[in-house]
Amino acid sequence: MSLADSLFHTLETRPFDQLGLHPLKDSWVIRTWQPHAIKIEVYCHHTDEHIGTMSCDDVRGLFSIKLDKWIGTYYLIAHYEDQNQHKYFDPYQFGDRAFQDFEHTAYQQYKNLGAQCCQVNIGTEQKPNMLDGVRFAVYAPNARSVSLVGDFNIWNGNATPMSSHVDGIWRIFMPNLPEGALYKYEIKDQYGQVLTQKSDPVGFSTEQYPSFASKVENQRRYKWKDQKWTDRDVTPPHASPMNVYEVHAPSWRQNPNGDQADPLSWIELADQLVNYVVEMGYTHLELMPVAEFPLDDSWGYQPLQLFSPTSRLGSMDDFKFFVDQCHKNNIAVILDWVPAHFPSDAHGLAKFDGTCIYEYEDSQKGWHPDWKSYIYDYGKTSVCDFLLSTALFWLEEFHIDGLRVDAVASMLYLDYSREDGQWTPNVNGGNLNLEAIEFLKNFNRLVYQSFPKAITIAEESTAYPGVSSPIESGGLGFGFKWNMGWMNDTLSYFQKDPIYRSHHYEQLCFGFVYCFDENFVLPLSHDEVVHGKRSIIDKMPGDLWQKCANQRALAAWQFAHPGKKLNFMGIEFGQFSEWNFRQSLDWHLLEFDHHKQIQTLYKDLNHFYKGEKALYETDANYEGFKWIERIGHQQNILAFARFDEKFENEVLVIANLAPVTHDNYNIGVDSDSTLTNYEIIINTDDEKYGGSGFTKQILYQVNPIAAQGYAHSICLNIPPLATVILKKK
Incomplete structure (x- = not known):
């Protein structure tokens, strides 16, 4: 197959070896691939000298020119039939030069993969001349070919082929590509079939529906101002107050906009939400997933771009500013992190290069029946490295203070939500996913080694032993575990008419039997106020006064009970309606005394709790x-x-x-x-x-x-x- 054929059919795997400037026996040759061009002229970048016009070797877009000498960096002017012309640096002349310092660090893929804004020296060591650009690298080990597509090449799948390496990473440097440029990867599987164009798994910004295009964004431009926070002395978290305000950022408060309502941006939240959290006296703010997700209805729990804060609320730097403001006000930020599963959207990770490089191939392990999503293959080093990189990314690049791991129980058990015959036992004949267990241990080990001041929290709903015990003693190594048993028993008791409560007294007492077995967080989370479960106050029996009284009693009971505290937004002022992610909380309720009074109680509890060592030092x-x-x-x-x-x-x-x-x-x-x-x-x-x-x-x-x-x-x-x-x- 000729070079033109392989380029035209997007089958060229090493374009760096063919395109660009290369030596011949006694001369040099420049080859370039520019579909739709009718003429291409070559200029020396250093002198702007016109070197010559390239010959068209193939009308489909292959051009070349022979040179008597090496001319260094060059640029091209392409002419088209519509009389337009385009001046650009030929990306293939740089080959691997932009990747000379490329080190595929296992747990820091965000420093190498994806779209990295960088510079290439097109001068000399004595007189450097730095050229701005973006280097792209994507892991697709089983692909037949990979092309970069975007605004810059009219989304043409055979215009910009990437070069493969033995490590399974395809790469290319695009000079002068501006921030904000949209792009995806067009991949052919091992049989030559073109897949749906893929968003970047390590992309740092993503457009919303319908394009879901990745966007070039400089992840290291922001100048942090939280040095005082990061340098602070930290009391061991188990002996420190932790009073968490759980928030779904897009629906906490919204701006009216005709019949619709727009969520507050990160910049607006940095003012309004942060000030509210400070006034109310919370110590921690927990954000439901902010990693980019395609479907609003998933609340973020079906993420696809784990390195990209959702663009619904602003840019990457806007989110960093929000975290900065939290730290300025002594508020720790916890993120919900979802390494358990991912959705099947065609532009995402599913069969990314035509094969299951992220998910288990076996559907009994690789498909979640409840959430209709794929399960990561924890038996692959490449998958574990990818997921662990996403964890470190939020901690390092966004200064996040803790990660709450969603759906841990679904990771631990092979038979989770499966009937007999729908799951395969492990090598020991049991129902534990041994690979996932090892992954979770490695996650906790890595986080606490890399970020000793950070915390990890497990949402784990079973009696799996030692979730928050040290790995050395056989535990999973989490810092904390959500106490789902306390939540279920407590709400079940409080929902009962008081006339029947004496018969269910043990529901409140039983939690004290095991409350010191783990480092617990007592959660009244978003899951308890949706899907027909009713709001916390509306769960309570009796008339309005009794409902309010019951919620107030529950609030103080939670704060007095051993364990850290978590309350979902709206609980603190007794919102009556269930949480609706499409609209703002019912802030107008604070015009009524009984809601304002409930809010006053939570505020007083928060501030009292923070100052009373007896309520937090001996939680464990x-x-x-x-x-x-x-x-x-x-x-x-x-x-x-x-x-x-x-x-x-x-x-x-x-x-x-x-x-x-x-x-x-x-x-x-x-x-x-x-x-x-x-x-x-x-x-x-x-x-x-x-x-x-x-x-x-x-x-x-x-x-x-x-x-x-x-x-x-x-x-x-x-x-x-x-x-x-x-x-x-």
Whole structure:
């Protein structure tokens, strides 16, 4: 096959060896491939000397010219039948020069693959002359050929063939290509069939529907201003306050725009959302996935461009500015990260080069029946390197403080959502995905080695042992795990009419049996307020006052319970409707007292929690917890005490989850001094929170009356449907 044939049919795998400037025996030759051109002239870049007009070796677009001497860097002027002309540097003259420092680092693919803005020296070492451009590199080991397509070549699949290497990476340097240029890869599979044009798996920006084109963006232009944050001393996270505000950025608040509503941009969120988080007293902001995803309805949990923050809200630098503002205000940023699966969109990773280079070939392992998506093949080093690179990318390039890993349970088990006969046991005959388990361990090991101040969190809904235990002791190595059992039991209890709660008392108590087995986060997340589950406040029984009272009691119960805290946006002001990702939260509800009062409670809880060591220092230590009232099921009363790690601070928690008051109720205390007082810090029945104000007294003195097995107690009037938190003075 001739060179023209292989170029025309897009079958040339090493165009660098044929095109560009090459030596002959006693001369030099320039060959270029320019479909649709009728004449091409050659000029020396350094002198602008006209070298000559190239001969047309093939009317389909192959041109060449022989030279007596080497002319260095050159540029071409192509002429077309419509009398237009195009001046450009021939990309093939640079060959591998732009890739001389190319090092395919396993876990840092974002530094080499994708579209990297760079420079090539077209001068000398003594007098360098740097030419701007973009170097493209994509992994497609089983492709017959790969071409770069975009605005710059009218999306012509045989205009700009890329050159392959033994490492399976195809590459080309495009001089003078501006930022913002749109591009994709046109790939022929091993049988020569043209696939749907693919977005860049390591692209840093992506257009929305319908093009899904990748966009050239300089990922290293932004100048960070968070040095004070990154240099700060960090207390071990398990002994630090963590009060997380979970946010779906496009629907937190929106700008009115006629019949539609536009989400706030990252720049606007950097002002409005960050200020709100600071005012409310949260320590962490968790963003539902921001990696680019094709379908709005997936909320980001079906991502395709794992190196690209969604362009729905602005540019890469806009998102960096948002994170910068969070850090300026001492807010840590956690991102939801999805290494469990990816959608089947033709422009994405599915059969990327005609073969399953990202997903398992076996559909029993490679296809998720619930989410209709592909599962990454954790048995391939190349796939694990790709995914681990995406994790480090967000931590390094965006200064993210933590990654919450979505759907860990689906990764751990081969039979997840599968019936008998729909899954294949592992080599030991069990149902664990051993490759995924090893991947998760490597992920945690790599993150904590590379970014010691970062945290990792697992959304893991089963009883898999040691999720947040060290890898050395057989665990997965996560920093924290979502406590889905606590969430299910707690919401199930609170949804019941109080008349039946005494029969389900153990639902609240059972969580204390295992709450120190893992480093837990107590989540009331987006998953609990969608798909007909109703909002948190609307789950509560009774009339409006009782619903509000129940949610207030739940709020303080969550903050007092061992474990870090997470609440989804809208919960903090008692949004009644389910979360709808297409519209803004119902901020107008704050015009009504009962919603404003609920918000005030969450604000007070947040700020109190951050300053009270007894509520966070011993989250993972049973010594910091003591039952007081454990058998008060007939009255729906529970009481316990919590202590800091030095036992210098004590908090007393009393919950009355019945709609009746209890006068002169004795609560045992671990103190033998009648000079000791307990002061109410939070009373969810307080009038300022919309409560009845039944309990007026604030300070309680210890008296020598035995109660609940303790020799001393305090006597107080316990309000209805309320949680009361007292601090030992």
